[in-house]
Amino acid sequence: MSVPISIRGVSRRFGAALALDAVDLEVAAAELVALVGPSGCGKTTLLRIVADLETPSTGEVRVGADGPAVARRQRLFGLVSQRPAVLPWKRAVDDVAFTQRVARRAGFPARDLLREFGLGGHEDKRPHQLSGGMVQRVNIASAIAHDPQVLLMDEPFSALDEMKREELGEWFGRTLLDRPKTVLFVTHHIDEAVMLADRVLVFSPAPGRVLDVVRVPAPRPREREFRRDPRFVETAAHIRQLLFGRAEALAPAAR
Amino acid sequence: MGRVARALLRVVVPVLSILGLWYAAILLSGLPAFVIPRPERVLQTLVTERRFITVHLLETLKAAALGFVLANAVGIGLAALFVAVPAGRQVVMPVAITLRNVPYVALVTVLVLAFGDTLGSKVAIVVLAGFFPVLVNTYRGLLAADRVVLDRMRILSASGAETFLYVRLPYALPFIVSAQEITGSGSIIVAIAAEWMISSSGLGYVINRAMQQYRGDQVYAVALLAAVLSFVIYTVVHVVGRRLDWQAPPEARA
Numbered sequence: 237m238s239v240p241i242s243i244r245g246v247s248r249r250f251g252a253a254l255a256l257d258a259v260d261l262e263v264a265a266a267e268l269v270a271l272v273g274p275s276g277c278g279k280t281t282l283l284r285i286v287a288d289l290e291t292p293s294t295g296e297v298r299v300g301a302d303g304p305a306v307a308r309r310q311r312l313f314g315l316v317s318q319r320p321a322v323l324p325w326k327r328a329v330d331d332v333a334f335t336q337r338v339a340r341r342a343g344f345p346a347r348d349l350l351r352e353f354g355l356g357g358h359e360d361k362r363p364h365q366l367s368g369g370m371v372q373r374v375n376i377a378s379a380i381a382h383d384p385q386v387l388l389m390d391e392p393f394s395a396l397d398e399m400k401r402e403e404l405g406e407w408f409g410r411t412l413l414d415r416p417k418t419v420l421f422v423t424h425h426i427d428e429a430v431m432l433a434d435r436v437l438v439f440s441p442a443p444g445r446v447l448d449v450v451r452v453p454a455p456r457p458r459e460r461e462f463r464r465d466p467r468f469v470e471t472a473a474h475i476r477q478l479l480f481g482r483a484e485a486l487a488p489a490a491r
Numbered sequence: 492m493g494r495v496a497r498a499l500l501r502v503v504v505p506v507l508s509i510l511g512l513w514y515a516a517i518l519l520s521g522l523p524a525f526v527i528p529r530p531e532r533v534l535q536t537l538v539t540e541r542r543f544i545t546v547h548l549l550e551t552l553k554a555a556a557l558g559f560v561l562a563n564a565v566g567i568g569l570a571a572l573f574v575a576v577p578a579g580r581q582v583v584m585p586v587a588i589t590l591r592n593v594p595y596v597a598l599v600t601v602l603v604l605a606f607g608d609t610l611g612s613k614v615a616i617v618v619l620a621g622f623f624p625v626l627v628n629t630y631r632g633l634l635a636a637d638r639v640v641l642d643r644m645r646i647l648s649a650s651g652a653e654t655f656l657y658v659r660l661p662y663a664l665p666f667i668v669s670a671q672e673i674t675g676s677g678s679i680i681v682a683i684a685a686e687w688m689i690s691s692s693g694l695g696y697v698i699n700r701a702m703q704q705y706r707g708d709q710v711y712a713v714a715l716l717a718a719v720l721s722f723v724i725y726t727v728v729h730v731v732g733r734r735l736d737w738q739a740p741p742e743a744r745a
Contacts, residue, residue, distance in 0.1 A: 287642075288645075314646070334657070338644065338653055339647045
């Protein structure tokens with residue numbers, strides 16, 4: 237189950253500073269759109285507006301047929317933050333079950349979900365007994381435990397080292413196969429965005445304006461080999477060009 | 492370090508040093524026995540007058556325990572109120588700080604004039620002296636809840652009660668426990684002080700009476716008892732606190 241998201245003319249001011257400037261975006265049901273842009277461009281703010289954690293100064297967001305506040309009360313959202321939102325005193329299996337209890341929805345059986353997330357044998361451990369990558373898996377399991385229609389992800393893999401980030405990204409792409417969800421995915425990793433997303437929304441520096449929405453011309457999920465695929469290289473180069481200008485765009489892509 | 496060696500260091504060495512200093516003080520000061528009695532005389536008093544002392548000990552414990560529980564109820568309750576209604580903090584906090592800074596002697600006088608020499612007066616003094624550390628620590632703890640976890644609760648459309656019970660309160664627990672290290676042992680001391688000033692029962696009263704009768708041994712016996720009590724309470728709080736503290740590494744929780 238998933239629902240479309242419609243963002244129309246959304247701006248956000250913090251005092252005198254304009255953080256987001258008239259952002260338009262239509263996200264289809266079960267589509268994954270990555271939001272990339274320089275730090276402070278407002279991509280996290282946009283995510284939080286969709287989540288009803290903040291309100292837009294102007295403009296409108298629809299999640300399915302309703303506004304974000306209604307969608308939140310219907311528990312349509314799952315939120316994955318960069319810093320895991322797990323409870324430090326809860327065992328993994330209890331943390332997952334906690335989401336279901338609070339959301340009042342059965343969702344996926346907690347132990348099965350954790351096993352499927354590669355955490356078999358670790359279900360009864362607390363966060364401090366797990367590695368960073370494992371904690372982030374628990375965090376994602378807890379975020380989708382109630383089977384939400386929309387997943388909002390704010391740099392979920394940024395705190396991990398390069399290898400773990402690629403591995404978890406690929407794993408996450410496959411995970412979505414079994415349970416399609418509408419996903420907004422904030423990241424500052426261009427390669428990660430191109431690996432995972434159907435489309436990549438490229439932000440300008442603050443105030444965040446949409447420079448372009450780039451479609452990745454390949455079906456999901458994509459495996460590691462896709463990083464050498466001309467379509468990957470070209471799409472990533474195009475995004476770099478949008479972000480940095482032509483001169484710097486070619487160097488990182490040729491790496 | 493072995494368990495035996497550690498026990499030796501933490502119990503035997505301090506006890507021996509205190510006894511040594513005690514005897515040295517007697518020998519060097521030349522003060523009479525009713526000012527500094529010998530340790531064995533104090534122990535003897537504890538044993539022979541145990542019934543008299545127990546009666547008053549129970550009076551003190553009653554006031555201290557009731558005051559301790561109420562101080563926590565007031566402190567935690569007010570802290571919860573401050574988090575739920577931030578404006579409440581603006582109203583109550585100046586009053587709380589003022590109350591805390593009024594000399595206890597003045598408060599005690601007013602309370603005794605109002606309620607006489609009753610358990611209620613003693614308990615009120617213990618509460619007034621003890622609620623503030625609980626309030627300040629609990630409030631700080633309730634605000635220590637991780638922002639990302641609070642966002643998670645909001646995303647899940649959790650009720651205020653759920654967020655308070657399942658997130659804010661557990662995050663505050665180590666803070667609340669550390670406040671008990673002050674309020675817990677403080678309750679005994681404050682109860683005794685209150686009795687010393689106003690009451691005709693309790694350990695404080697025993698000290699007062701003993702002074703008038705030149706019974707140094709009794710004063711020391713009560714002081715020893717109170718010190719042991721405070722130490723026991725502190726230790727219990729500390730051990731319980733370590734078990735509750737999810738921040739501590741697991742090996743420290745044993």
